[in-house]
Every structure is written in C-alpha cells, then in structure tokens.
Amino acid sequence: FRRIVAKCGRPDVFFTEFTSVEGMFSPGADEVKMRLEYTESERPLVAQIWGTTPQNYYKGAKEIAKLGFDGIDLNFGCPVKKIVKQGACSALIKNQPLAKEIIAAVKEGAGELPVSVKTRIGFEKIVTEEWIGFLLEQGLDALTVHGRTAREMSKKPNNWEEIGKASKLRDEISPTTLIIGNGDVESVVGGEEKCVRYGLDGYMVGRGIFNNPWLFNREMVEGQITDEMRIALLKEHVDLFEKTWGENKNFATLKKFFKIY
Secondary structure, three states: OHHHHHHHOOOOOEEOOOEEHHHHOOOOHHHHHHHHOOOHHHOOEEEEEEOOOHHHHHHHHHHHHHOOOOEEEEEEOOOOHHHHOOOOHHHHHHOHHHHHHHHHHHHHHHOOOOEEEEEEOEOOOEOHHHHHHHHHOOOOOEEEEEOOOOOOOOOOOOOHHHHHHHHHHHHHHOOOOEEEEEOOOOOHHHHHHHHHHHOOOEEEOOHHHHOOOOOOOOOOOHHHOOHHHHHHHHHHHHHHHHHHHOOOOOHHHHHHHHOOO
16 A cells, blocks of 8 residues: 555655564564565655563564664554553553653664654543653654544544644754644645644644545645546555465455545
C-alpha cells in the first residue's frame, strides 16, 4: 500500500504498521517481522513499534537500525482494548515510569537513528500539560500528537487546540523536538492550514488516506479522479499484493483496502 500511495502522491515520510517488540522475539517472529519488509521506493521510512518490555524495545531498536530504516517511532497512542489491557500503547499515558524506561531503551538501541513518539492528549481525560510535558523532557526528535483521549477513540472531533498547546510546551521544554499534529486531516491544504494556525512542524495522515490515495498529490483534485482510475489502481494493488506476498499472507488482508476504491 505504501508503494501505491507513493505512485499516487508521495508524502514526505512513510511509517510502517506498528510492530510488536514482544512478537519480534517470540516463536512466531518471522510472521511478525513481515511488517518490517520494505522497498527502497518507500523511503524515507520510519518503523513504528509497540510493547511493554524495555529489553525487547532495546533489541528491537538495534534490529530496526540494522534493517536500514530512517527512524523509530513508539506507539503510545493506540486505544484498542486488547492492546491497552496489556499495558501497552495508550495505557502508557498512565505509566510514566515505564514510558521513560522504554524511551531510554530505544534511544540506546537506535544508535544514530531519530526516535519519536506518537500519542494522545490523555487516557480518560485530557492531560496535555502533564503528559506531553513529560514526553518532551525525554529528548525526543519528534512527537506526533493525536487530539483525542484514548477513551474517545475516534468518535469526537479532533482537539487541535490541545495539539497547539503541545507546540507551546515544546518551545519551553525542548525547542529542537518536532511537533506533528494528527487527526481528521483530509487534504494537504487542510493539514498545512493546521500547521500554520497551531505552530506545528508537520501533520500526519492516518485514516484520511483510505478516503483518497491521491491525497498528497497537489495536482490531483478530487473531481479529477474517475471511476476508471480507481478500478485500475485497485487492480494494480491486487497484483502487487500477489507478487509481494504470494501464499504468505491471507488475501482477506486486502479487504480493508477495498473501500478506498
């Protein structure tokens, strides 16, 4: 899918799906590490990881560096219940000591690679000053902030005012950390407007790319995208999936992408 997006309109940087550091060092490691396969056409590419064990984060960071990625991102924001129950991702908003240990482990294992965090403005309630302030004290290269709490999932409007607070906190605590806003960005123009309005260094698109794979193509407006173009791209996506994965991945994996077309 990254290759499909790159063809339609390349963003400045790609991120992988999040990969479990526990899974990377488990009996099923080979299947987990499939998430970290990439081609040169997908660069610059940041590997996103998640888990709860600092030692596995350290080992995972070392392995990611060897694989030639351009950065490492820590998922401290996923709100899915089965993930949170493990004490991972957005659950770390309530566990600063472990979060600090994890960041330190990754920075040690990453070598020269930049290290970033993607997170939310709180778990059950908004705690931007406390949580984002804490993260900024960890010397991160970048911090992506999604403007909802974990409890809100994606159900409420994204709170860009709180993301703007993160930018102001950065200016006070860690001026070299890049602040990236995330949540409900549907266009390049909309993303850039948010950056100017809230003092951000960039914006991240997640679900928005599933509405329009040409989103980053400034020359391709929505009205120019015909049904024929969408069907041709769908066929290309299916062919690329087959060539890339063959029998190694279930074809049903593609179903979540079909709504794009």
